Amino acid sequence: MPLKAVVFDAYGTLYDIQSVAEITEDGFPGYGEIITQIWRIKQLEYTWLRSLMRRYQDFSVVTRDSLAYTLRVLGLAYENEVFERVIEKYLHLDLYSDAATSLATLKPRKLAILSNGSPDMLDALVRNTGLDRLLDATISVDAKKIFKPSPEAYSLIGEVLGTAPNEVLFVSSNPWDVAGAKSFGLNVAWIERVTPEAMALACVENELVAPLTMFKAIRTQMDELGFAPDHRVRSLSELPGIVQG
Numbered sequence: 001m002p003l004k005a006v007v008f009d010a011y012g013t014l015y016d017i018q019s020v021a022e023i024t025e026d027g028f029p030g031y032g033e034i035i036t037q038i039w040r041i042k043q044l045e046y047t048w049l050r051s052l053m054r055r056y057q058d059f060s061v062v063t064r065d066s067l068a069y070t071l072r073v074l075g076l077a078y079e080n081e082v083f084e085r086v087i088e089k090y091l092h093l094d095l096y097s098d099a100a101t102s103l104a105t106l107k108p109r110k111l112a113i114l115s116n117g118s119p120d121m122l123d124a125l126v127r128n129t130g131l132d133r134l135l136d137a138t139i140s141v142d143a144k145k146i147f148k149p150s151p152e153a154y155s156l157i158g159e160v161l162g163t164a165p166n167e168v169l170f171v172s173s174n175p176w177d178v179a180g181a182k183s184f185g186l187n188v189a190w191i192e193r194v195t196p197e198a199m200a201l202a203c204v205e206n207e208l209v210a211p212l213t214m215f216k217a218i219r220t221q222m223d224e225l226g227f228a229p230d231h232r233v234r235s236l237s238e239l240p241g242i243v244q245g
Contacts, residue, residue, distance in 0.1 A: 001071055002167070003109060003167060003168065003187070003243055004099040004109060004110060004161075004167040004168070005109055005110035005111070005112060005114045005136075005157070005161050005163050005167065005169070005171050006106050006110075006111055006112075006114070006164050006168070006169045006171060006239070006243060007110055007111075007113070007114050007139075007161075007166045007168055007169070007170050007186075008103075008111075008113050008114070008170075008171045008172070009113070009114065009115060009148075009170075009171065009172035009173070009174060009177050010113050010115035010117055010122065010125070010219055011093075011115065011116070011117065011174075012172075012174050013081060013171060013172050013173045013174070013191060013236075014095060014099045014113070014131070014175045014236075015093040015094065015095055015096070015125065015129075016093060016094045016095075016096055017040055017093065018036065018212070019089070019093050019094035020036055020086070020089045020093070021033060021036040022086065023086050023089045023186065024039075026053055026077070027082045027085060027086050028055060028071075028076055028077070028078070028082075030078060031069035031074060033210070033211045033212060034074065034211045034214075035067075035070055035071070035074065035076075036211075036229070037078045037211040037212060037214065037215040038069075038070040038073070038074070038211075039067050039070045040066075040215065040219075041215065041218065041219070042069050042070060042207070043063055043066040044176075046062045046065060046066050046218070047059070047062055047065075047116055047145065047147035047148075050062065051146050051147045051150055056145040056146060056147075058118040058142050059115075059116050059117045059118045059121060059140075059142075059147075060118045060121055063087065063090055063121075067083070067086065067087065068083075071083075079087075089176070090121060090125070091121060091123060091124040091128060092125075092128055093127055093129075095129045096130070096235075096236060098235055098236045098237040099131070099236055100129075100130065100134065101237070102132065102236040102237050102239055102240065103131070103135075104134060104235075105240040106239065106240060106243055107134075109243065110136045110137070110161050110163070111134060111135050111136055111138055112135060112136055112137040112138065112157070112160070112161060113126065113131075113135060113137075113138045113139060113148070114139045114140070114141070114148075114153070114156060114170070115140060115141070115152075116140075116141050116147045116148055117140055117208075118142055119138075119140045119142055122138050122140055123138060130180055135168070136161070137160050137161060139156050139157065139160050140162070141153040143156055144156060146216055146237060148158050148177055148180055149176055149179065149180020149181070149183070151180075151181070151184050153180075154170075154180065154181055154184040154186065155184070156178060157170075157179060157186070161164065165184060165185035165186045165187075166185065166186075166187065168186050168187060169186075169187045169188070169239075169242070169243060170186040170187065170188050170189070171187055171188075171189045171191065171193040171236075172188070172189075172190065172191070173190070173192075173193055173220075173229050175190070175220070175221060175222045175223045175228065176218070176223055176225075178190045178222070178227070178229050179225040179226075180224055180227075182227040182228070182230075183225075183227050184227065187230050188229045188230050188231070188233075189229060189230065189231040189242060190222070190229035190231070190232050190234055191221075191233055191234070191235065191236065192232050192233065192234060193220065193234065193235075194220040194221070196221060199213075199216055199217060199220070199221060200230060202216070203217065206243050
């Protein structure tokens, strides 16, 4: 069936989560990179743990708790003002340079975000970056009170857009999200921003693995879960060719 909608993950797909590094380094000189990576790893782990425990708290709470964990385990004292300034960056993440142009070329198909982000976080983020002018819907898993990759989260796409799974192309750079979407029955495009070859080279060329390299090894390579994407692309700018084809 022809594609009626293209739905995007937000964090790491349309928005560069590594763009928090500048503010973490400013708040905690010398610790910016390690804070950035531990924070993101724990943020994702908390979404999965809370889903498994059936103890949902929205993504704003998860984001705050995972940052508090990170600063505690690193032994970093902080003023509340510094903490809030770091948290605020999640409302102003950098948009990938090809995001807006790529989305514009995908019209007139319905365009949406499906994200773990809370409604307030997502609304502020898309408004601050101008994507609200391109998107038909910004969908938060908060409506189901469970995080991706739960099937209930992906079911929101059909409920909001009125589409069947095979009429949707879901786009994510997160391998765990790709597996979840494919398991649900969506067409899936994976943005492979870090190739296995580049990953292996980064590991062997450094005697001590840097925090960002460790993060990439854990979170950017396709997981062994039995669900492969339909399309592999290196950037958002390749999506129009897939959709038109």
